Amino acid sequence: MKQRDAKFSIGQVVRHKVFPFRGVVFDVDAEYANTEEWWNSIPAEVRPSRDQPFYHLLAENDETEYVAYVSEQNLIPDATGTPLRHSQVETFFDPETVGQYKPKAVVTH
Structure with a gap:
């Protein structure tokens, strides 16, 4: 299986290419x-093919x-800024x- 880098980041x-929804990435599977x-x-x-993020x-x-x-093949960047x-x-x-959320710092004890 060919290794692929994820196109989108946490x-x-x-937004979905076909269906009317959008969201923020919180995890990625290779x-x-x-x-x-x-x-x-x-x-x-x-x-879709299984061998993609x-x-x-x-x-x-x-x-x-x-x-x-x-x-991945069904997603595009959301450019609305909303x-x-x-x-x-x-x-x-x-x-x-502008289209990117910063993950909160994890606090450990």
Whole structure:
């Protein structure tokens, strides 16, 4: 399997190429790392390749907020500059600076 670098980074705001949602990246898998059940729920004609980065997003659309798991091929940078309203963004990130959130420092004891 060919090693690929992730195109998007933690804290970057992205949007889906096909579906009307956007979100902030909070984790990246180098290749598909979800369940077989989830994989098989994707219609075969639009199922992406497993050997690419997959992104965990704090996502939102016009109606709701949720966590999404999306292949790199289906994402593009979000150029709107509009802050996300997702209720968990402030838990993990400092305020946005034009399309990018800065992860909060982790405090350990």
